[in-house]
Amino acid sequence: xxxxxxxxxxxxxxxxxxxxxxxxxxxxxxxxxxxxxxxxxxxxxxxxxxxxxxxxxxxxxxxxxxxxxxxxxxxxxxxxxxxxxxxxxxxxxxxxxxxxxxxxxxxxxxxxxxxxxxxxxxxxxxxxxxxxxxxxxxxxxxxxxxxxxxxxxxxxxxxxxxxxxxxxxxxxxxxxxxxxxxxxxxxxxxxxxxxxxxxxxxxxxxxxxxxxxxxxxxxxx
Amino acid sequence: xxxxxxxxxxxxxxxxxxxxxxxxxxxxxxxxxxxxxxxxxxxxxxxxxxxxxxxxxxxxxxxxxxxxxxxxxxxxxxxxxxxxxxxxxxxxxxxxxxxxxxxxxxxxxxxxxxxxxxxxxxxxxxxxxxxxxxxxxxxxxxxxxxxxxxxxxxxxxxxxxxxxxxxxxxxxxxxxxxxxxxxxxxxxxxxxxxxxxxxxxxxxxxxxxxxxxxxxxxxxx
Numbered sequence: 001x002x003x004x005x006x007x008x009x010x011x012x013x014x015x016x017x018x019x020x021x022x023x024x025x026x027x028x029x030x031x032x033x034x035x036x037x038x039x040x041x042x043x044x045x046x047x048x049x050x051x052x053x054x055x056x057x058x059x060x061x062x063x064x065x066x067x068x069x070x071x072x073x074x075x076x077x078x079x080x081x082x083x084x085x086x087x088x089x090x091x092x093x094x095x096x097x098x099x100x101x102x103x104x105x106x107x108x109x110x111x112x113x114x115x116x117x118x119x120x121x122x123x124x125x126x127x128x129x130x131x132x133x134x135x136x137x138x139x140x141x142x143x144x145x146x147x148x149x150x151x152x153x154x155x156x157x158x159x160x161x162x163x164x165x166x167x168x169x170x171x172x173x174x175x176x177x178x179x180x181x182x183x184x185x186x187x188x189x190x191x192x193x194x195x196x197x198x199x200x201x202x203x204x205x206x207x208x209x210x211x212x213x214x215x216x217x218x219x220x221x
Numbered sequence: 222x223x224x225x226x227x228x229x230x231x232x233x234x235x236x237x238x239x240x241x242x243x244x245x246x247x248x249x250x251x252x253x254x255x256x257x258x259x260x261x262x263x264x265x266x267x268x269x270x271x272x273x274x275x276x277x278x279x280x281x282x283x284x285x286x287x288x289x290x291x292x293x294x295x296x297x298x299x300x301x302x303x304x305x306x307x308x309x310x311x312x313x314x315x316x317x318x319x320x321x322x323x324x325x326x327x328x329x330x331x332x333x334x335x336x337x338x339x340x341x342x343x344x345x346x347x348x349x350x351x352x353x354x355x356x357x358x359x360x361x362x363x364x365x366x367x368x369x370x371x372x373x374x375x376x377x378x379x380x381x382x383x384x385x386x387x388x389x390x391x392x393x394x395x396x397x398x399x400x401x402x403x404x405x406x407x408x409x410x411x412x413x414x415x416x417x418x419x420x421x422x423x424x425x426x427x428x429x430x431x432x433x434x435x436x437x438x439x440x441x442x
Binding site: 012015016019020021022045046047048058059060061088091092095096097098121123124134135136137138161164165168169170171194196197200207208209210211 | 233236237240241242243265266267268269279280281301309312313316317318319342344345355356357358359382385386389390391392415417421428429430
């Protein structure tokens with residue numbers, strides 16, 4: 001019996017997860033329905049959970065991913081205590097040349113990290129989360145950081161900065177992707193041909209001065 | 222290429238560096254001559270120096286970048302000693318959930334970091350450098366890590382893995398981008414439609430098991 005299109009897509013995702021040398025995919029199962037991939041099973045780190053999702057998005061024909069993966073540490077591994085996880089993340093934030101971490105508070109309970117307090121920019125908020133999520137022992141990260149820009153930027157200027165950056169990239173079709181900024185919150189909507197373009201549009205907004213949050217509603221078609 | 226073109230390209234690079242909220246570009250001078258961009262002046266961190274270079278390379282019609290930026294740390298912050306920088310980087314490796322740092326040696330002299338020793342995969346070699354580069358106090362990084370895969374791999378197998386990953390992505394035109402693997406060293410050649418495709422082709426090779434090094438000769442046209 002010839003495989004259906006969905007069975008072929010599912011096999012592509014399984015092959016993708018197996019191919020990526022940085023992801024342990026031994027216990028991941030995949031379902032594909034109507035261009036939506038569902039990931040079930042377990043992974044050994046929180047980082048692998050997010051990377052498995054990214055890998056699925058990067059398979060052509062996948063428009064959305066439902067990530068049900070659970071983080072299960074290998075029994076052979078010594079898991080750091082909550083206090084050790086907190087201290088390690090605080091140190092990583094302090095030693096980072098780009099982030100002003102003075103206003104960031106880190107708390108860990110049973111491997112679940114909560115970031116709270118203040119940063120100067122949205123890109124710093126996301127950087128802090130990245131540093132936390134790649135730490136041994138972390139099961140999840142809740143990012144409650146508030147963004148308070150040092151200089152205030154008017155919404156229309158933020159919108160223009162993002163649109164100009166889109167134009168300079170030569171990659172974002174401005175007839176298809178829309179930007180609206182209100183109170184520093186950038187809302188992206190419209191359609192992108194693939195996941196790389198969608199994330200580029202998001203990342204450009206993320207690094208724009210004055211942005212306090214980015215809501216990405218771009219769909220992949 | 223005429224001087225007016227060079228002037229426009231220079232303005233684009235300058236606007237890009239000014240736009241990115243994570244880069245302090247106030248002391249960067251850009252000049253462009255016949256498709257070669259030169260960056261002069263100072264930046265407050267090594268990661269800003271590398272980010273500026275990346276943006277210059279990403280600009281269409283730039284074929285080469287001369288990065289003469291000097292890292293000049295803000296005087297308001299206390300400079301870590303070479304030993305502190307080394308320890309910070311070693312700890313970042315130790316606490317990272319994905320990297321096996323057992324074989325990595327870190328040495329710092331006057332803020333110049335050298336990574337040496339052994340890692341099991343090329344993606345770990347790249348990750349180690351990325352983790353080191355945004356550490357406060359780092360002026361430069363020499364990445365001398367040797368990749369020694371744990372299992373042995375056949376060149377044909379590595380080539381096929383990369384080509385299959387290219388196919389799955391739906392983004393890499395295999396008539397335009399070629400892959401050759403010899404002794405685990407990947408050579409990528411051909412043309413990509415834009416820098417997103419070029420970097421995706423490179424990234425796919427980075428995450429393929431068995432790869433020891435990558436020579437990326439893909440040009441963007």
